[in-house]
Amino acid sequence: MNNTTICSSASLESAKKLVVLIESGDEAAAFDILEELSAIRESSLFQDLGKLTRDLHNTINGFQLDSKISSMTEHDIPDAKERLNYVISMTESAANKTLTSIEASMPISDELQQRVEKLYVSWGRFRKRDMAVDEFRTLNNEIDEFFKWLMENIPNLHSNLSDIMMAQGFQDLTGQIIRRVITLVQEVEESLVGLIRITGQKKTQSSQPQEHDRKEVYLSGPVVPGIDKGDVVSGQDDVDDLLSSLGF
């Protein structure tokens, strides 16, 4: 069954034999040769059919990839652009928050240093008993004022530092968003490679696009304004409302 074409030397040989057999009236042997010849013909038919089927299969796969890529260009790529823009605005806002808190803290730390330096000098004179009573009264008031100033400003310093710390949360959130975009880029790459394989008509074992991780779809990650709408909460208040509606 290896011979795929009817116009081969083997077929010609069989045909000649057939003529001889018919002339000699050997009916049974002539039928055998006929069977052989039609087997050759069927086999080549099957091979053609097989090739057609494979072409059809590849074309259908190509269509699937085409539609996957077009949905990526229509939806996922602009979506990724939005996400990356959001990363820029988040990092910008974190940097601004940090700088604002630093700018608010620097004067406090400067003033602290000046006040302490001044008090330290007066305190040194007092310890050396090199201070008049009036001067001591002034020092006394200054120390009192210094304590008041500390009580007022140290909490501010602490809250500024805490703001700086909270602003660093951007690293987690932008990291999650960037991971999603990396996954998308990998999918685009895989689809393009698949498309090239199919259009290049190279026979591959499986050119089916890989089913990507469904978890990614289920886990939506940080809410990106303008992209994530619908069934997401818009902040902690929404979470609290939802949970309390569940009797939480």
Place this chain on the structure above:
Amino acid sequence: MKILVVDDFSTMRRIIKNLLRDLGFNNTQEADDGLTALPKLQAGDFDFLVTDWNMPGMQGIDLLKAVRADAKLSKLPVLMVTAEAKKEQIIEAAQAGVNGYIVKPFTAATLKEKIDKIFERIEASKG
């Protein structure tokens, strides 16, 4: 009080640890996903678990379910701090027995409020 903080981003673990220290909780340990957290919980006498949801290896929701299914850990208070903000996810976490749910980005005040609430409830249920 011994607290385990689970998040795959080390910056977020540091932030949460610092916030907890501010609230007076100095005994904290870290894990970067459910798979590393669970043995720590089983081995150590933790009083409180703060976990992210989306992590490689074992997700926070699966960690929560594993904790609830473990006879020794089932009563452990669990606070979820995550960027996952779909309603169905919050409902899933509630059904799995989470004690509090915070969406990122969050504030220090929110963390304090949720922790206070969790422990108030535990105290109240002890009667």
